[in-house]
Amino acid sequence: MTYTMTVSPDFSPDYIAGWYIFNTWLQKKTGDGIHLELYDSFDLQRKDIIDDKIDIIFANPYEAAMLIREKGFLAIAAPADKPDEAVICVKDDSDIQSVEDLKENCTIAMADDPQVNSVGMIMLEPADLSVKNITIEKQKNYVLVAKNLINESADAGFFLLDAYDDMSKFVKSQIRPIITSQISVIRHIFLVGPKLSNKAEDIRGLLNDMHNEDKGLKILQSLGFESWENQTQEDSEFMLDLIDTLSG
């Protein structure tokens, strides 16, 4: 039987090759055929999840709610010490020093990342800002968000902290972070669907041991982290409760 694996569309393009190599590694270790399907938008990926076309996923925390609570996916692992944090930046020479300096009707640039945007909006609350009194500039990726700041077509922009860290020195020299979230428990998680429930514990063991073999460690590094950490169903349920408090 061949299964379908996918990865949250918000991963950095630098890691595309890494995910293909990871897929090959997982096929060898499990002995199962696994097809890697990558999407460039959350909407397209969500449609295939709803249609039960996905069996294995490295999911954005925001998508995990549907996967676990509606689709019966099981949490397996999460990258160790790599929480999803958001950062709000402004143009380097902007007068804005803190969130409270942002005023009603300001323009906020953001990419298509529901989790980052949710945390970003929460960090704007102390300035009495919400979707009702700001203008949102939606962009396809974080480079375009940075461009909005640099050409002054947005007052501030939301970034995934990892995406901000990965930006070139040239771009980073022109933008300035004003606040970074420190939530710690919200992170991408690796999940398997109901068709793989009988293999879930084997896959958990494989991922938890992956960094102990040289080849495994190199693959992990090509994905941007050093090891997987066990993610229990309760860890995930609590993360989803927490996400629930951040929405609406």
Next chain:
Amino acid sequence: MTKVQINYHDGSQSEKTLTDEEIPFPEGKLIVSRTDIDGIITHCNQAFVEMSGFEMGELTGKPHHILRHPDMPSAAFKDLWDTVKNQGKKWRGYVKNLRKDGSFYWVYAVVVPNVRDGKTVGFASIRRKPSRTKIKELTEIYKDMLAEEKKA
């Protein structure tokens, strides 16, 4: 400094010394805690420990009302418990919390029931930095509510 006696909804009381010092909410952080079904703290994060002024060991196993500031009207907490425990819904509100040393901090709190296999097993409270405009509004509202409660 002012000494006050706080009466909790479970009938217990404690005497606290209050100060006028407000501790600012830590930028970018969330204060997270979980309680069992009776409101006894089971888990809390480092931001909770730092902001409350208590040690971790002084918090777990204690009722969540250990943080209750006497400027908060009882009706606010009654509404919280009615919403999350009796109706099983999410509660949101602005809360003035008391620190161990008698100073205080304001939060915007969201409390949700932790539902596992269809059963509520506890509650999670997530607090974030509040808007100063809202704090100003709520300070007056809570003052009026407290005055009404004292009259009754």
